[in-house]
Amino acid sequence: MEKAYSYRFYPTPEQESLLRRTLGCVRLVYNKALHERTQAWYESQRRIGYSQTSSMLTAWKKESELDFLNEVSCVPLQQGLRHLQTAFSNFWAGRTKYPNFKKKHQGGSAEFSKSAFKYRNGQIYLAKCKEPLDIRWSRPIPEGCEPSTVTIRLHPSGRWHISIRFDDPTIKPLPVTDKAIGIDLGINSLVTTSDGNKVSNPKHLKKYYRKLRRAHKNLSRKEKGSKNREKARRKVARIHAQITDTRKDHLHKLTTQLVRENQTIVVEDLAVKNMVKNRKLAQAISDASWGEITRQLAYKCRWYGRTYIEIDRWFPSSKRCSNCGHIVQKMPLNIREWDCPECGTCHDRDINASKNILAAGLAVSVCGASVRPEQSKSVKPTAMKLQT
Numbered sequence: 001m002e003k004a005y006s007y008r009f010y011p012t013p014e015q016e017s018l019l020r021r022t023l024g025c026v027r028l029v030y031n032k033a034l035h036e037r038t039q040a041w042y043e044s045q046r047r048i049g050y051s052q053t054s055s056m057l058t059a060w061k062k063e064s065e066l067d068f069l070n071e072v073s074c075v076p077l078q079q080g081l082r083h084l085q086t087a088f089s090n091f092w093a094g095r096t097k098y099p100n101f102k103k104k105h106q107g108g109s110a111e112f113s114k115s116a117f118k119y120r121n122g123q124i125y126l127a128k129c130k131e132p133l134d135i136r137w138s139r140p141i142p143e144g145c146e147p148s149t150v151t152i153r154l155h156p157s158g159r160w161h162i163s164i165r166f167d168d169p170t171i172k173p174l175p176v177t178d179k180a181i182g183i184d185l186g187i188n189s190l191v192t193t194s195d196g197n198k199v200s201n202p203k204h205l206k207k208y209y210r211k212l213r214r215a216h217k218n219l220s221r222k223e224k225g226s227k228n229r230e231k232a233r234r235k236v237a238r239i240h241a242q243i244t245d246t247r248k249d250h251l252h253k254l255t256t257q258l259v260r261e262n263q264t265i266v267v268e269d270l271a272v273k274n275m276v277k278n279r280k281l282a283q284a285i286s287d288a289s290w291g292e293i294t295r296q297l298a299y300k301c302r303w304y305g306r307t308y309i310e311i312d313r314w315f316p317s318s319k320r321c322s323n324c325g326h327i328v329q330k331m332p333l334n335i336r337e338w339d340c341p342e343c344g345t346c347h348d349r350d351i352n353a354s355k356n357i358l359a360a361g362l363a364v365s366v367c368g369a370s371v372r373p374e375q376s377k378s379v380k381p382t383a384m385k386l387q388t
């Protein structure tokens, strides 16, 4: 099973200079290739692929004004072009927006595959660096594991991180249980499960949001291009990083527990949730957490031999009575509890929704077993009908 661990590291001045130049070159090559691909499309409706941009890179390195591209490892530049290819594939498939140019203040990243780094005596040596990276090993890489890829990231706050990917043969499926759970993702409670548990956002997140608002205000008062503005910008970025860390930590504990205790986990397709767009802070917090929860659940289920199901977006999970199947006409967001007019059951809004999500997910998994995967979409509505 593939795993990635992320650590903070402190580059020496020489390493920092080389890494900053590397990130700059990755950005330049990425942006140039993006420009070429866009031009080719507008001017002659031609699609340029990865291999063409790769030969362009070879040509750019021979141009005298781009000579500095030869001073850094070539691997991250190539990997950048691969990422651009992925960005285009996602765009053509309708999953994402058109790729954007990379900007300097975003920091940036550089990916080093096997040929561009060495892992020796528990140390990472990057290409063109004599000394190993000074990594704060917050947890060890399991004995006998060989890193396959490392990614260097410069956070907008000025911190350096390294993410190390490796194959971990020690991950084994957990013992099978017969428990299945439905999960409703919400704003009032971040997570509500079909067995009646509610989990909210950690309290101290609020404290960080207050800090963030103050830092933002401070930033907006600083003059463009000034040293103080740069300092204020870093402060904002640092608080963002703290928020991300705190949130991830909290969610890891939650998702690990859910995956340990349940064989099957059902969630709603997030596209549903995103339809109810609003710019409020609470929404922003939840948005970020929802995506992270489903991401963690999906890969942990894969690791531990669990079944992860995302149900179709049009399922009326909050309007349906999970006891008798009756569907009410309206269910405004402010109603937290309701009585079913048909069978009289008193429902907590979120727990009822998560029960429906579980039922729909189990129906999909039963019907899905007899059809080919590419047809699973057309199967979903039938599965829903069985339930309603």
Ligand SMILES: [Zn+2]
Residues within 6 Å of the ligand: 321, 322, 323, 324, 325, 326, 340, 341, 342, 343, 344, 345
């Ligand atoms: Zn009912």
